[in-house]
Amino acid sequence: MPVLDLTDLPAACPPGTAWLGLDLGEKTIGVAASDTSRMIASPLTLIRKTKFTDDAQALFRLMDERKVSALIVGLPLNMDGSEGPRAQSCRAFARNLDRIRPVNVAFQDERLSTSAVERFLIEDLDLNRKRRAGVIDRTAAAWILQGALDRLRP
Template sequence: MTVLTLEELAASTPLGTPWLGLDLGEKTIGVAASDATRMIASPLVLIRKTKFTQDAEAVLKLMDGRKASGLVIGLPLNMDGSEGPRAQSCRAFARNLQRLRAVPVAFQDERLSTSAVERFLIEELDLNRKRRANVVDRTAAAWILQGALDRLRG
């Protein structure tokens, strides 16, 4: 299976099924889930990265448990729109995941998502550094997924 556009993801997944959003960091994977109507994304869990196979199994288990039909993965593009090593790593994760299971995947530009979430957590919620560390990646995943859902609605 190849990577899809958001429009292709929407067309190829059953209505009434949620999607998961992933923020692939160096040490963690932030996971968010949409509701079944794909209107609202909410932070879900944080997966501490170990080995790819275990990380992928954790993501697939979450998909099964939520009956999610697709994945939106944040793609960390450079500010000029080019792809660096982190973006290539995200593409490799998607390719390898699809070798384990034919999961519909689309990418969403995630430039500045983590910094926007950090700013929100500091300014609006007044969270200290330790509390932010526990929520920033899964909140960034929700930000990424919500951006994709909003983009599809126009």
């Protein structure tokens, strides 16, 4: 499947299927899942990066277990909206996934998602640095996925 515009994604996916949100970091992939009505995103898990094929297989296992029909990948744009090396790396990740197995993919602007989530974890949940490290990436993935779900809500 080619990368789709977010607004075209619902038509490409069977109704009643969940989506996964991904926050692609240098060492980890934060993963969040939507419910089957695509209303609510929840943090799911963290994939520690090793080799790309192993990472992809772990992601495909999650997709199969949850009957997921699409991935929403956070796109780390620069503050001026341009794409830098990290955004290009996210696009390459999606292309490489598609080479292994066709998958519906859309991108969601993730500017400031990690800092917003970190602020929430500190101010609202009062988590210390060690506890934040364990949840920040998957929570950022939920933030990204929820942003996409909210954009698509009428």
